[in-house]
Amino acid sequence: MDKASGSEVSLRSKSGKVARWRPSSLMNIMTRSNSYKSNRSLSVLESNGKAGKYIKRAKSLNNDWTTIVTVVLIEAKNLPPAVEVASAQGIYCKLRLGAESLKSKSVPNTEHPKWREQFKLHLQDDNYLHLSVWERGKQKHPLGSCVINLDNLEKERTHVIWQELMESGSIHLSITMCTVRSVTVPENCMCNLNNYKEKYSLTNVDTNLNVIGVLHVKVVGVRGLGSKPSAYCTLRVDNQSVQTHRARTTTEIVWNRCYVFDIHDIISTLDLKVYESSLANTFLNESLGKVSIPLLKIVNEEMRWYALKVKNRAGSTRGNCPRVLLQMSIMWNPVKATLKLFQPREETHLKKGIKFDVGLIYSNILFISNVFDFLVDINDGYKRLFEWDDQEFSFCVLIGWIVFCYFIQVWMVPLLILIPFGYYWLWKRHEDNVGAARQYSEEEVVDINNNSNKNDDKSLMGRLKIQELQQVTITVTRGIEMIASYAERFANLVSFKVPFLSYVTMIILVVVSIGLYIIPFNYILMGFGIMKFTRKYKNPNRLLNNDLLDFVSRLPDDDVLKEWKELHVPKPNREGDASHIMARSFSTSS
Numbered sequence: 001m002d003k004a005s006g007s008e009v010s011l012r013s014k015s016g017k018v019a020r021w022r023p024s025s026l027m028n029i030m031t032r033s034n035s036y037k038s039n040r041s042l043s044v045l046e047s048n049g050k051a052g053k054y055i056k057r058a059k060s061l062n063n064d065w066t067t068i069v070t071v072v073l074i075e076a077k078n079l080p081p082a083v084e085v086a087s088a089q090g091i092y093c094k095l096r097l098g099a100e101s102l103k104s105k106s107v108p109n110t111e112h113p114k115w116r117e118q119f120k121l122h123l124q125d126d127n128y129l130h131l132s133v134w135e136r137g138k139q140k141h142p143l144g145s146c147v148i149n150l151d152n153l154e155k156e157r158t159h160v161i162w163q164e165l166m167e168s169g170s171i172h173l174s175i176t177m178c179t180v181r182s183v184t185v186p187e188n189c190m191c192n193l194n195n196y197k198e199k200y201s202l203t204n205v206d207t208n209l210n211v212i213g214v215l216h217v218k219v220v221g222v223r224g225l226g227s228k229p230s231a232y233c234t235l236r237v238d239n240q241s242v243q244t245h246r247a248r249t250t251t252e253i254v255w256n257r258c259y260v261f262d263i264h265d266i267i268s269t270l271d272l273k274v275y276e277s278s279l280a281n282t283f284l285n286e287s288l289g290k291v292s293i294p295l296l297k298i299v300n301e302e303m304r305w306y307a308l309k310v311k312n313r314a315g316s317t318r319g320n321c322p323r324v325l326l327q328m329s330i331m332w333n334p335v336k337a338t339l340k341l342f343q344p345r346e347e348t349h350l351k352k353g354i355k356f357d358v359g360l361i362y363s364n365i366l367f368i369s370n371v372f373d374f375l376v377d378i379n380d381g382y383k384r385l386f387e388w389d390d391q392e393f394s395f396c397v398l399i400g401w402i403v404f405c406y407f408i409q410v411w412m413v414p415l416l417i418l419i420p421f422g423y424y425w426l427w428k429r430h431e432d433n434v435g436a437a438r439q440y441s442e443e444e445v446v447d448i449n450n451n452s453n454k455n456d457d458k459s460l461m462g463r464l465k466i467q468e469l470q471q472v473t474i475t476v477t478r479g480i481e482m483i484a485s486y487a488e489r490f491a492n493l494v495s496f497k498v499p500f501l502s503y504v505t506m507i508i509l510v511v512v513s514i515g516l517y518i519i520p521f522n523y524i525l526m527g528f529g530i531m532k533f534t535r536k537y538k539n540p541n542r543l544l545n546n547d548l549l550d551f552v553s554r555l556p557d558d559d560v561l562k563e564w565k566e567l568h569v570p571k572p573n574r575e576g577d578a579s580h581i582m583a584r585s586f587s588t589s590s
Helices: 023-035 040-046 050-060 279-284 334-340 358-386 391-407 410-452 454-494 499-518 521-538 547-553 558-564 574-589
Strands: 009-012 018-021 067-077 090-097 100-103 114-123 128-136 141-149 158-164 170-179 213-225 231-237 240-243 252-263 269-276 287-294 302-307 319-332
Touching: 067 090, 067 128, 067 240, 090 114, 100 114, 128 170, 141 158, 141 170, 158 240, 170 240, 213 231, 213 269, 231 252, 240 252, 269 319, 287 302, 287 319, 319 334, 358 391, 358 454, 358 521, 391 521, 454 499, 454 547, 454 558, 499 521
Parallel strands: none
Antiparallel strands: 009 018, 067 114, 067 170, 090 100, 090 128, 128 141, 158 170, 213 252, 213 319, 231 240, 231 269, 269 287, 302 319
């Protein structure tokens, strides 16, 4: 399984520093401790409080295990109410398999708690997985428990289970058992798709759209890595994930393992990651390379090399063209897959935390800026069209508009939407593929150049990005302010902030409704087009304008309404003013 979302156990030393460990990594340390020149790291860990307890627990486990059991604790429902409502601090779950015992994080005390946490245990003599749900408070109170017999579950497959608790409620979890040691690899393990033809045939359509097909993957091996690591790989399709065994340290790593995945969505992808099986990678958790393969691009029985990519980049990873050899076969029902497109997607069990990414913010701002620039270009082209800058083109557009408005019917609207699809399907399909490939190759070249001149160009590229970011930020800010201003203007129009403009709008809407009732809509469109194209010749000296935008510009937004708001003026004191006038009259008479 992918170690990126594995459960973690915090080991705190006396000095307060925290070292992150995973239960599975402890076994790796113990099983490989003899191969290291020194056991100094183990002795240091054993002397650090809780770390020593976990090391001793790992030592107590037998070394004859061959299978890793990955449990994803998702959620629970219909749990009994809390025993100590006032002092309840949360709900957590305990998992025990043989001599190993793990505990989940605490979540708020509700009837439907959600953990979304992953654990890895080692399968030994005991094949019963014990789970129990507990309430954390002044005292610990059990809320439910269950026992799952792992002998009933097939290995190398992910099983999603709703397990009923003995007391009350049920718990949702997925279990995957992968053999990673003492593996006997068959010579030919490819799946026979004839066994699935009847099940997923076009005529066999039932109401159950949960599983729409099956995918068989054979992972042969990897070639061209930068070093000679002892590596393994993980394969994931949606919430199903499996892991290969750790291959020996050679220039060409061979696994020759086969796996079967149920397909829940044909738009899903097969994500493969290669990891180095070392102590350092246990903490760094960095993959040597990855590849994502859309299920729709799989060709049955094709043995193919796939280049490994670097994380979050389109370029190839380090090494001599590192690549993985796969052979895949897929069988799915097109009708069920089409119906599944209009249903909610399967929710991911393990969600990655949201991180602050400056590069992502920069790319999003740049995208929004490009959208605003594109809208400005469309507006300029719209003006050039009605100003007859290209007379032949404007004349053809006018004639085409009149013919279109004369023959247009409501049933033709979906066919109009098909026009861009037909255009790209006939002429642009291969060009897009070539363009995309060219774009990736250019990015790879740029990546190579950046790596070679990294120290020289780092500061320069940083300054250029900062300058460009300032200009892009100004463009985006102006665009957002314009959108917010127009939204406020229309809201103020409907809410009668300026009654005169609201009444004018109401009268215009009534007149337009009467006109649409009397005059056919086709003729109205034709007249509108003729009016727009002939305005230049009727009044050559006119100012370029848009009638609707001119009206909207008169509408006040919230900032203008704040400027219009009158401050309270206190009323004058009439009695004080009268006495002041009488005193002044007496003084003048004297």
